[in-house]
Amino acid sequence: MRRVLVTGANGFIGSHLVEALEASGADVTTVDCRRPRFDDPLVPGVGRQVHLDLLHDDLDDVVAGCEVVFHLAARPGVRGSWGNTFGDYLATNVHATQRLLEVCRRRDVRRLVFASSSSVYGDAIGPSCEDDECRPMSPYGVTKLAAEQLCLSYARREDSPLSVVALRYFTVYGPRQRPDMAFSRMLFAAFTGLPLTLFGDGTQRREFTYVSDVVAATMAAADADARDEVINVGGGASVSMIEAIDLASQVVGRPIPLNAVAGMPGDVPATRADLALARELLGYTPSVDLHEGLSRQAAWMRDLPNERLVAFTR
Known part of the structure; x- marks a missing residue:
């Protein structure tokens, strides 16, 4: 040990x-x-x-x-x-x-x-x-x-x-993700019907990693x-925020209402990882795709007691 x-x-x-x-x-x-x-x-x-x-x-x-x-x-x-x-x-x-x-x-x-x-x-x-x-x-x-x-x-x-x-x-996601991060906010909006604040026009792309x-x-x-x-x-694929919102909606089975606002300083248009060195030195290949990972995060949020969901409203 x-x-x-x-x-x-x-x-x-x-x-x-x-x-x-x-x-x-x-x-x-x-x-x-x-x-x-x-x-x-x-x-x-x-x-x-x-x-x-x-x-x-x-x-x-x-x-x-x-x-x-x-x-x-x-x-x-x-x-x-x-x-x-x-x-x-x-x-x-x-x-x-x-x-x-x-x-x-x-x-x-x-x-x-x-x-x-x-x-x-x-x-x-x-x-x-x-x-x-x-x-x-x-x-x-x-x-x-x-x-x-x-x-x-x-x-x-x-x-x-x-x-x-x-x-x-x-952009790491999954159970226990911070409430202020994108997938936490998307899933919370899907579960509650409260509007999701979308910064920018939704075309910005992110590589999400489970x-x-x-x-x-x-x-x-x-x-x-x-x-x-x-x-x-990285997670092996880069998707737009609109695509991610659509997938979160599919996983929960409910629409996600949107409140579009201007983009925020520091938000980059896109992230995407070259994983060649990770494969070479770490033997790394991402194994959890976005649909499966979002489904796991949604299942975790669904099981949270109501008093813990308060964290997502702050």
Whole structure:
């Protein structure tokens, strides 16, 4: 049993990752400064669950003895990153990451897997490749790119035992997805009949990736043959928002009323992932298509008690 650490363990992707790591037999320590949004328990028997703040608390004890650190803790969201909140994004996504990297280097961690984002690419033309120029269109994307580069710089130190794989996730969805994200809002509108706010004209395209595929790629990254690598993790297909809304309506069996408004700053016209490097280094091929993944997310939402659905109205 190798010992691993997961930061952001109570989050959407983090909670799924912890479950899979536990099932694989890893000795898991989880770190988060927040409670799970839906109060879903992680997994019975998780080795250690530690409540601490990566930005302020001492990290040596939780990192000591870990072979792999999965760093998923972050402040998410493109639209919320403008204005006075930017300091929070900078502190959480960049400064906290640098503090964790220092401890990983000092404690001889072998591999750090960093959860990056397709937002680092910005307004891309065609499938985004890891070697493409990154031109993020939001402060959030800027902080994720900065944190990604910080991780790589620590791996490139001659005296560092640490290797890094940064995974650029493309729009992850599935059970426990944040209420403010697209599929959560679509499904909630379908279930309730309340209007869905559509930003822009609906022609913008996104590559959606089911959470179990993201978890599989993240776990594979722990043992990939790499020193300082960036790898895309996508769902294998890019669809328009109108197509996604139609599919969500089909899955639930109800129409989704729309309230169209202007597009938001930082929203890119399209995302699409080149997955050649993921296939080569991670053996990764997405296995859950959009219809199946949306059906699973809808089934999870359908089973939520009414008091938990309040989160989707905020």
